[in-house]
Every structure is written in C-alpha cells, then in structure tokens.
Amino acid sequence: MIDSHTHLHVCKPDDGALVAAAVDAGVRRMLTVGTTAASCREALTAAERFDEVFAAIGRHPNDATGFDDAGLDDLRALAEHPRCVAIGETGLDYYRDHAPREDQLRAFLGQIELARETDKPLVIHTRAAEDDTIDTLLAHAGGVDVILHCFTMAARLDECLAQGWWISFAGNVTYGSAADLADAATRVPDDRLLVETDAPYLTPQPVRKQRNEPAFVTHTARFIAERRAIAYEQLEAIVERNAAALFGW
DSSP: OEEEEEOTTTSSSOHHHHHHHHHHTTOOEEEEEOOSHHHHHHHHHHHHHOTTEEEEEOOOGGGOTTOOHHHHHHHHHHHTSTTEEEEEEEEEETTTOOSOHHHHHHHHHHHHHHHHHHTOOEEEEEESOHHHHHHHHHHHOTTSOEEETTOOOGGGHHHHHHTTOEEEEOGGGGSTTOHHHHHHHHHSOGGGEEEOOOTTSSOOGGGTTSOOOGGGHHHHHHHHHHHTTSOHHHHHHHHHHHHHHHHOO
C-alpha cells in the first residue's frame, strides 16, 4: 500500500516510529508534503533519511501571505532535490482565509508553472473555493499531472475526471456523513485512483479516536476496496501502480 499524502513534520511520534509502524502495516511508500519554507526542508530531510519516504514541496494557500518571486525561487531550488517528486500542496482556501486571496492565487499560479517546468505532478488543496480552483486549473494547468488531494468535490467528479486529473481519497471518505464521497470512490477509474491519510488529520473511522498516521491509510484503502467490491490486494496493486507512474518511485 502507499500513502500519497501525509505530513510527517506535524505527526507524532517521531518520524522513525511513524515510518516503522507504516512499514509494519504494509505501507511501502509515502509522500510527505511540505507547506512552508521550513516544512519543505523537513520533508526533504525525512525523504533523505528513509527509503520509504519521498517529498512534495510547496506553499499551502493558508501559508501564502507575501508569496513572491523569491518564494518561488526557493521552491524551484528545493524541487531540484532528487527525493522531491511533486509540487504542492497548493491551491485556494476560502474557508480559513488565512492568506489574502491575491497571494493565494499568486502562489497557486507560480506552483502550476513550477510543476510544468520540472515535469512533476501538482498536488491541489481546495476548500470552499471549488469554482475558482477548477477554473484556474482549466486555464493554466494544461499538460500538468494534477492530483486532487483529499478529494471532496463529489458533485464535480465527472468534470474532474474529464480533465484526466487524479483523485486521492483521505480518511473522511470512511465517515458516515460522507456518503457522496463513498459513492465517488466507487466511480473513479482504476487508473486515476489514489489513497492517502493527510495525517495527522482526518483519521479513518475505525481508528477515529486516534491521531492519524501513515499506517492508517490501510483502513481507508480497505473501505474503498469494499465499496468497489474488489479484494484489498487488488486495490493495493492499483494504487501502487498509479503512484509509481506519477511519482517515479
């Protein structure tokens, strides 16, 4: 199994224990995602330390205040690291609005171009900004591999699939209140499906009282396999193949 999106720098306990637990659970690869200048460097350090870990570097929309050419240049330099396999997460967040929307968009557009320049997939965060996120991707991200991380746009699934975007489900797909996401997880074609934890957030329902960690991606994967009426091992092969094609790991 793989975890296509986690944040080791925010998780507890330390990275070594997290990775060991994930490996024990059968998780062979995980992508740890930087969201600030500091956490991007932490992600790359973890990727250097563990064979199972790779890094994405980006500026989260909630951390986009003041994003400028110097910030993009810093990401560009980090993206040259051999353990960096994706750009982002980036996008738009109108729910928290921790950064001015103009800065969010500037960071978003810069990272789209960086993904194109480096030929790395682009990891998208969107919250309460579906229309603007999709419109920006349609206008600017042609030819870029787009991953809709922690997918929540069930009503827009067909539209997203028509663009060839990748759909990654996190632990919230397992919640009783997320029937629309569970249905979407049955409709994504095999060649566009990913699973993730987004740890330490969105712990899957079977272990929801615990703080999320990469090992718990197996709970989300088992839920999706059951909804798709396939064996866990079949889903495992699907998402491992997809992640290998996207991230080159």
